[in-house]
């Protein structure tokens with residue numbers, strides 16, 4: 598087909614590839630959510646419905662984009678980590694960034710009424726989006742540690758701030774009361790004046806939300822046989838490997854053989870890489886991601 602004489606304008610679209618082999622993080626943040634949360638009567642300092650809705654929208658993104666392997670959210674923001682060697686949209690920055698924030702936003706609106714049945718949307722919310730690339734594991738871990746530390750600092754401040762306001766201080770007064778205080782002082786104010794033990798507040802508020810696919814254990818045939826024998830010896834005749842945590846695919850050719858009176862149930866197990874697990878159910882966790890534990894349990898995130 599002949600090109601039109603207008604087509605030259607296409608050359609003004611410049612390529613925007615992200616460096617190969619780097620970790621891509623997309624962070625989205627609600628635009629003007631200070632006002633949005635007021636208009637929609639969010640509870641302060643933490644409206645659980647709003648946090649759950651954010652988590653739901655993030656899960657939608659993980660559901661749709663298999664290369665998004667983890668997400669961390671707090672307040673009106675969410676960060677999405679893509680697997681290091683993703684080829685999504687040929688690693689084009691604006692395609693990746695815009696597709697994720699667009700899906701997140703439409704999911705947020707789509708599910709709004711399930712979380713706020715009595716507060717219809719008064720106007721369409723929007724989110725901004727940016728992309729950051731990190732060269733290595735250390736920077737990725739430090740990135741998420743930074744966001745979770747931020748969650749803690751903000752939540753402690755907001756909890757103390759709203760306790761003072763609910764106690765009758767004006768917002769200006771409450772700000773002033775908290776000026777120059779450190780964490781210890783804020784904990785002390787909460788505990789001695791309001792009987793609030795900060796550490797007993799819900800983890801969702803203190804630690805934010807992590808979306809990941811359930812860890813899948815890859816069991817090879819030998820390990821599996823061993824497990825079957827162990828459980829048979831222990832009196833369990835029928836072990837099940839149907840647990841969705843096991844990201845393996847069974848076929849229908851399960852067979853039983855009797856050897857020395859022990860029933861050996863054999864099932865063929867196809868090995869799958871964890872993040873490609875067929876069921877790979879997405880879970881939302883509220884736990885520490887600053888220490889090693891979370892990452893050690895999920896080595897594929899940083900591969």
Ligand code: ATP
Nearest residue numbers: 627628629630631634639642643644647648672673
């Ligand atoms: P910007 O457009 O620059 O991001 P913003 O008004 O969205 O401005 P943020 O720094 O992103 O400012 O802060 C988001 C604000 O939204 C919080 O300070 C808080 O007031 C409110 N907010 C977000 N989520 C919740 C929630 N779950 N419960 C209560 N308030 C919330």
Ligand code: ATP
Nearest residue numbers: 661662685686687689691692693695696697699700
């Ligand atoms: P990509 O994700 O790459 O954009 P796509 O399926 O969205 O893929 P497009 O080139 O953007 O492909 O084309 C959009 C398609 O959507 C059209 O080819 C057409 O089939 C359909 N479509 C869009 N708007 C209309 C409309 N108003 N009426 C009928 N069909 C439409």
Ligand code: MG
Nearest residue numbers: 626627628725
């Ligand atoms: Mg912002």
Ligand code: MG
Nearest residue numbers: 626627628630
């Ligand atoms: Mg915001």
Ligand code: MG
Nearest residue numbers: 626672673674
């Ligand atoms: Mg924010």
Ligand code: MG
Nearest residue numbers: 692695696699
């Ligand atoms: Mg299209």
